[in-house]
Amino acid sequence: xxxxLVLGNPIKxxxxxxxxxxxxxxxxxxxxxxxxxxxxxxxxxxxRTFFAEGGEGLNVTLPFKEQxxxxxxxxxxxxxxxxxxxxxxxxxxxxxxxxxxxRGMLQDITHRLGWSVRGKRILxxxxxxxxxxxxxxxxxxxxxxxxxxxRTFEKAQKLAAEFxxxxxxxxxxxxxxxxxxxxTSAGLDGSDIELAATIVTAQTQCYDMLYQVxxxxxxxxxxxxxxxxxxxxxxxxxxxxxLSFNIWHSQSPDTRxxxxxxxxxxxx
Numbered sequence: 001x002x003x004x005l006v007l008g009n010p011i012k013x014x015x016x017x018x019x020x021x022x023x024x025x026x027x028x029x030x031x032x033x034x035x036x037x038x039x040x041x042x043x044x045x046x047x048r049t050f051f052a053e054g055g056e057g058l059n060v061t062l063p064f065k066e067q068x069x070x071x072x073x074x075x076x077x078x079x080x081x082x083x084x085x086x087x088x089x090x091x092x093x094x095x096x097x098x099x100x101x102x103r104g105m106l107q108d109i110t111h112r113l114g115w116s117v118r119g120k121r122i123l124x125x126x127x128x129x130x131x132x133x134x135x136x137x138x139x140x141x142x143x144x145x146x147x148x149x150x151r152t153f154e155k156a157q158k159l160a161a162e163f164x165x166x167x168x169x170x171x172x173x174x175x176x177x178x179x180x181x182x183x184t185s186a187g188l189d190g191s192d193i194e195l196a197a198t199i200v201t202a203q204t205q206c207y208d209m210l211y212q213v214x215x216x217x218x219x220x221x222x223x224x225x226x227x228x229x230x231x232x233x234x235x236x237x238x239x240x241x242x243l244s245f246n247i248w249h250s251q252s253p254d255t256r257x258x259x260x261x262x263x264x265x266x267x268x
Contacts, residue, residue: 001030001031001032002030002031002032002056002057002248003031003032003033003054003055003056004020004031004032004033004034004055004056004057004058004059004248005033005034005035005036005050005055005058005059006033006034006035006036006058006059006060006061007035007036007038007043007046007047007058007059007060007061007064008035008037008038008060008061008062008063008064009037009038009039009040009062009063009064010037011035011036011037011038011061012035012037014035014061015237015262015266016033016035016059016061016241017033017034017035018261018262018265019237019238019241019258019262020033020241020244020245021033022253022257022258022261023241023242023245023253023258024245026253026254026257026258027249027251027253029249029251031056038064040063043064043067043068043071044067044071047068047071047088047095051090051095055090056089056090056248057087057088057089057090057244057247057248058087058088058089059086059087059088059241059244060085060086060087060088061086065082065084065085065086065099065129066083066084066129068084068085068086068088068097069082069083069084069085069097069099071088071095071097072085072088072095072096072097073094073095073096074091074094074095074096074097075096075097075098076096076097076098076099077136078098078099078100078102078103078133078136078137079097079098079099081099081132081135081136082099082101082102082129082132082133082136083129083132084099084129084132084133085097085098085099086098086099086100086101086240086244087099087100087243087244087247089247089248098244098247099133100240100241100243100244100247101130101133101134101236101240102133102134102135102136102137102138103137103239103240103243104236104237104238104239104240104241104242104243105134105137105138105181105207105209105233105236105239105240106134106137106138106140106141107239107242107243108231108233108235108236108238108239109207109231110141111239112235112239112255112256112259113205113207113229113231113235115179115205115207115229117138117141117142117143117179118141118142118143119142119143119144120143120144120178120179121143121144121145121147121175121176121177121178121179122138122143122145122146122147122177122178122179122180122181123146123147123148123149123173123177123179123180123181123199124146124147124148124149124180124181124183125149125150125170125180125181125182125183125184125186125195125218126148126150126182126183126184127148127150127152127155127156127158127159128183128184130183130209131148131159131183132159134181134183134209135159135163135165136163138181139163139164139165143179145165145166146163146165146166147160147165147166147167147168147173147177148160148165148166148167148168149167149168149169149170149173149195150167150170151170151194153167153169153170156168156170170194170195171194171196173195173196173199175199176198176199176200176201176204177199177200177204178203178204178205179204179205179206179207180199180200180204180205180206180207180222180227181206181207181208181209182206182207182208182209182210182216182218183209185210186217186218187216187217187218187220187221188210188216188217193217193218193221195221197225200222200225200226200227201226201227202226202227202228203228204222204227204228205227205228205229205230205231206218206219206222206227206229206230206231207230207231207233208230208231208232208233209233209236210232210233211232211233211234211236211237211266211268212266213232213268214232214267214268215230215232216232219231219232232268234259234262234263234266234268235255235259237262238255238258238259238262239255242255242258
């Protein structure tokens with residue numbers, strides 16, 4: 001039986017085993033997929049040992065995505081752009097690294113939600129690794145303009161320059177947006193959302209990459225301002241997993257029933 005793991009620290013609340021087991025059952029595959037909390041100083045050794053003992057594939061979550069990228073012999077364009085990897089596969093003795101996060105988000109936005117990115121003015125809140133992971137796929141969908149804002153403006157400027165998009169100070173955002181993507185934990189600690197109400201219109205679609213609660217503070221903020229549609233990142237979680245699954249098995253599962261099951265299990 002082919003063996004897979006998801007690695008992180010902490011890892012207790014990962015939904016990956018449930019998702020991948022459901023994918024496998026759907027397609028009639030027998031796999032072993034579990035989770036492992038890896039010591040912070042033992043990631044590289046753990047990965048090498050896993051594959052040396054016949055392991056088939058690894059998913060990687062925080063805080064190891066950058067290490068996974070650095071450890072690989074061959075990196076996909078998406079992993080190279082993100083400088084991080086969430087999927088590892090051994091092929092012909094070489095460790096291959098992939099990043100399915102951005103494509104997973106885009107798949108969720110354009111297919112499950114039916115939102116269009118093409119020709120839209122998009123605001124991204126945050127400038128960390130999560131944003132780096134989604135920029136290349138998002139830009140491939142031909143938005144009219146992408147603007148990054150972050151509490152530390154210099155960080156937003158640096159990332160925007162690297163990807164050829166725009167950066168604005170978070171307290172001086174110009175105009176309104178067709179879509180706003182939140183890649184921060186804004187509001188989770190009870191603090192206010194530091195964004196001007198004027199950036200939201202009745203046509204604005206708001207997407208929060210967080211998914212741990214049914215309505216995140218960002219979604220509640222957007223709703224209070226009359227945004228047209230809101231969504232958490234739960235669909236992104238399932239879609240990026242499906243892309244990883246395809247890398248390993250060369251089969252594409254139906255994500256909708258798995259999304260529904262996970263949402264019910266998490267009471268979302």
